[in-house]
Amino acid sequence: MTDSGDNQGREEQSEDVFSVERIRSLVELMKEHDLKEVDLRHFRQRIRICRGTNEVPVMAPPTMIAPQYAAPSAPPPAAQVSQVAAPPPAAADGPHIVTIKSPMVGTLYLRPNPKSDSFVKVGQSINPESTICIIEAMKVFNEIPAEVRGKVVEILCGNEEPVDFGKPLFKIDTRG
Amino acid sequence: MYNRILIANRGEIALRVQRACRELGIETVVVYSEADKDAPYVRLADQAICIGPPRSIDSYLKIENIISAAEIGNVDAIHPGYGFLSENSHFNEVCRSCNIDFIGPTPEAMEKLGDKNQARQMAKLAKVPVVPGSDGLIENEEEAIQTARAIGYPVLIKATAGGGGKGMRVAANELALKAALEQAQNEAKAAFGNGGVYLERYIEKPRHVEVQIIADHFGNVCHLLERDCSVQRRHQKLIEESPSPRLPESARRELCEAAVRLVKTAGYTNAGTVEFIVDQENRFYFIEVNARIQVEHPVTEMVTGIDLIKTQIAVASGKPLPFTQEEIVPRGAAMECRINAEDPNKNFQPCPGKIERIFVPGGYGVRFDTHVSAGYVVPPYYDSMIGKLIVFKENREEAISCMLRCLAELQIQGISTTVDFHKKVLSHGDFVQGIVDTKWVERELLSK
Numbered sequence: 247m248t249d250s251g252d253n254q255g256r257e258e259q260s261e262d263v264f265s266v267e268r269i270r271s272l273v274e275l276m277k278e279h280d281l282k283e284v285d286l287r288h289f290r291q292r293i294r295i296c297r298g299t300n301e302v303p304v305m306a307p308p309t310m311i312a313p314q315y316a317a318p319s320a321p322p323p324a325a326q327v328s329q330v331a332a333p334p335p336a337a338a339d340g341p342h343i344v345t346i347k348s349p350m351v352g353t354l355y356l357r358p359n360p361k362s363d364s365f366v367k368v369g370q371s372i373n374p375e376s377t378i379c380i381i382e383a384m385k386v387f388n389e390i391p392a393e394v395r396g397k398v399v400e401i402l403c404g405n406e407e408p409v410d411f412g413k414p415l416f417k418i419d420t421r422g
Numbered sequence: 423m424y425n426r427i428l429i430a431n432r433g434e435i436a437l438r439v440q441r442a443c444r445e446l447g448i449e450t451v452v453v454y455s456e457a458d459k460d461a462p463y464v465r466l467a468d469q470a471i472c473i474g475p476p477r478s479i480d481s482y483l484k485i486e487n488i489i490s491a492a493e494i495g496n497v498d499a500i501h502p503g504y505g506f507l508s509e510n511s512h513f514n515e516v517c518r519s520c521n522i523d524f525i526g527p528t529p530e531a532m533e534k535l536g537d538k539n540q541a542r543q544m545a546k547l548a549k550v551p552v553v554p555g556s557d558g559l560i561e562n563e564e565e566a567i568q569t570a571r572a573i574g575y576p577v578l579i580k581a582t583a584g585g586g587g588k589g590m591r592v593a594a595n596e597l598a599l600k601a602a603l604e605q606a607q608n609e610a611k612a613a614f615g616n617g618g619v620y621l622e623r624y625i626e627k628p629r630h631v632e633v634q635i636i637a638d639h640f641g642n643v644c645h646l647l648e649r650d651c652s653v654q655r656r657h658q659k660l661i662e663e664s665p666s667p668r669l670p671e672s673a674r675r676e677l678c679e680a681a682v683r684l685v686k687t688a689g690y691t692n693a694g695t696v697e698f699i700v701d702q703e704n705r706f707y708f709i710e711v712n713a714r715i716q717v718e719h720p721v722t723e724m725v726t727g728i729d730l731i732k733t734q735i736a737v738a739s740g741k742p743l744p745f746t747q748e749e750i751v752p753r754g755a756a757m758e759c760r761i762n763a764e765d766p767n768k769n770f771q772p773c774p775g776k777i778e779r780i781f782v783p784g785g786y787g788v789r790f791d792t793h794v795s796a797g798y799v800v801p802p803y804y805d806s807m808i809g810k811l812i813v814f815k816e817n818r819e820e821a822i823s824c825m826l827r828c829l830a831e832l833q834i835q836g837i838s839t840t841v842d843f844h845k846k847v848l849s850h851g852d853f854v855q856g857i858v859d860t861k862w863v864e865r866e867l868l869s870k
Contacts, residue, residue: 351487353493409494410473410494411487
């Protein structure tokens, strides 16, 4: 799911939004994390940078919109960056690592209520019937079962984060 | 005006609505199934939300996923496009109960006109002609004769439990009616276990002519003239045009006024299409209302100069219609060919697959509404339409010439399409003379 930038009434700052320095630092970030494409939005500004020769944009955004979009005036918070390419190279997940993906669209809750602990923690063992999270859709709170046995190795989303169908939520080591 | 709209559809109409939103400065949330994740228009959205696996029933038809997407996308309204949930009054109701505007009619108006029988009653109330017929089943021969005299020959005897042409008989006069009635009843009883039959005026070589209407919440209703969609195969439209060829001006005026009367009587709002059949004497009869925007809406846009999607959005947001009936002055002739990923040589079998290469026609008066590009994989889960080729010229003759030129320019490699089939239709003398009817394709082109 790609997120839009915050559009709740912030004024744009008048700066040279296409400054070379800003673009240069974005390109360095991309190289550092081996990103192929970065698409940043902030209010009505947007910049999209593609890296590598294989990338052929199928449909570029219409040019009439282009002047309204520009690099953000400050580095955006991490949540607003949409990474289209793969995350930084890490050890490849073995066949024993299962990713639990969202079965529905809604808002993810990692704990049963604001005062409780999370349903699961990293390192915790779970079984197929364990409730690992709640996804709220249309005011209905759906308890999501793990449907797998193992140990939680990574929690991929934050509490109260909107999730769409297929979004990776948890990584489980089935050997654990 | 809205800040954000969710587009609850896919393919070319999703892109069409997205374009209108962009021009209005409205942000778009596009929903997509896993099969559509690489569709080019998905990248153009301000936010894209995956709502399920490929099958429509698990994604584009899954109301809870679409509404959830609307909630997390923080939208003001949903545009349902055509097909899918666009005429689902329950979905419409759910949107309303979640404080999300549905860009279309109210659920009540949708239900009223969605039910064929209710719509027919509404038509009678609005003094809109319907196909003359018996009001119920025919009990005996005497009743058949009396009814046939009232509705006029030729009559069609139809089985109430029927389908597939079984139990249907045409009678040109009273003598034929007596013979045909018993045959039809027996056939119906054998095929469906129910010998009940009713009568309808038989319309020979009917043409399909529909009227685009649009209404706001202030009681203003306008028609945007007619479209002729007689080139069909198995009730699927292939080519649409405006104006309807050979329709006298008086019939056009009455047809359009009848559509407006019906819409006013039903309290309908937003865009809709009133469908009629027209007989060889240019008498028209109401069939049904499509309570949504239609595939062929660009034909009307070209001859009226009105952006229908933008008008839909404006009306839904509470604005009055930005034009009056008098200001709608048609000009020229427009035509649309639906380009489908189908093989006409194999009974129009759908041809999903990768489009290796595509060259799109252009030039003065040419519009190609499509979501595909080179490298796009046509998925097997949805309808086969990949684009709409629309031309707009001073008159019909020029429009046909332009369309033929465009069909020759249009190149799609990697999948079979209906491009060559359209060339055959456009080159046929009957089409050029404007004398086709809804059975013409099957009768003249496919059976020979």
